Amino acid sequence: EDQVTQSPEALRLQEGESSSLNCSYTVSGLRGLFWYRQDPGKGPEFLFTLYSAGEEKEKERLKATLTKKESFLHITAPKPEDSATYLCAVQADYKLSFGAGTTVTVRA
Amino acid sequence: SAVISQKPSRDICQRGTSLTIQCQVDSQVTMMFWYRQQPGQSLTLIATANQGSEATYESGFVIDKFPISRPNLTFSTLTVSNLSPEDSSIYLCSAGKDPQETQYFGPGTRLLVL
Incomplete structure (x- = not known):
């Protein structure tokens, strides 16, 4: 059975304080x-979406990376508008299995 | 990408009744899914809505409780039957153009059962 574990459960950051969220997974035949x-x-x-180990993608202050066992979401110099719950999901065949999420709060 | 709308956005229902949720996609998609998100928790897949055939249900979910229709490539409905307070949750529709493409989500339907 696919398993996705996200940590930490909650993260409180000061504006500008960079940090990383972790998503570790166990899946047979990762498609994405x-x-x-x-x-x-x-x-x-x-x-x-990340497909293979070593892949990285960036969007504004967010950068996602992937290894064979985990993924990281790096938040660089976060702003209050980055406050949200970040969900990680793995896809084997055509279905998604979600982790419980990390709730990020960024204080001004 | 796909833009997905859901109706209703929220509802309050009495125990024993049913609620039907509609999901509309702005373009034809191969895959449509229904998820449940219980308060403070992550998403759990209920079923895959198959166009022209019966839905494929995940373990713990049955057709009698969650009947699904998918009459075409842009529309699906989920009915939550014989409601109990334990059914109070957010129900989300998602869609993807093919099995390996990104799934996009609707805004969700918030159901409260009294």
């Missing part, structure tokens, strides 16, 4: 690893 952002009361918003 996905990062989503979810704001309170909304559906998940797609951020990145």
